[in-house]
Amino acid sequence: MSPAKPAHEQPGATPALVPYDVYGGIIPDPTKADPDSIDWQSPTPFTLPLRLHNTHALHGITRPVLWKHAHGPAQFPMFPAELPHTIRSAVIDHGLVGAEWVPLLRRGQYGIALKSFHEQEEPAPAPAPATPAEEAAARYIDREHVVRLVHVAFGVGLPDEHLPPVLQNLIRHIREDPNP
Secondary structure (H helix, E strand, C coil): CCCCCCHHHCCCECCCCEEECCCCCECCCHHHCCHHHCEEECCCCEEEEEEEEECHHHHCCCCCEEEEECCCCCEEEECHHHHHHHHHHCCEECCEEEEEEEEEEECCEEEEEECCHHHHCCCCCCCCCCCHHHHHHHHHHHHHHHHHHHHHHHHCCCCHHHCCHHHHHHHHHHHHCCCC
16 A cells, blocks of 8 residues: 555555346455356456445445446446546436446455556557568658758768768668678
């Protein structure tokens, strides 16, 4: 825990496993539930339409705010500190928040948080590797750019054959260098 923030403002960690009940909801405190009724699953983000169900927890920082699945009995606890971010960042349509949620673990309690917009974006596709011809063309263009810079700096528009021998050798080495 960071000394700069109190415990209720600490960011949640991604748990190794998340306790789910028989309805598919997250159990906030698995020590208070029947161990045989807990289904431990990996913490994968999920997309469900949820509605705010119980906000009595706003009277204290240790009790969770409860969200309920719009089409079933599953309930999902949320830490009270996450609620303002969710309300400001989510699109609420007729009381439902249809977003991507991630399970969190904070202070030994399980809950959910709204997945941030940056995390929801699909990663950019990796660029296709360049063909050997494209790589050679890119090297040639880069080398010709260097040759032009040498001409501008030292030759002031003279053709290669009228440059001093040192510059002619430099330009030849730039153009013929096998290393990129």
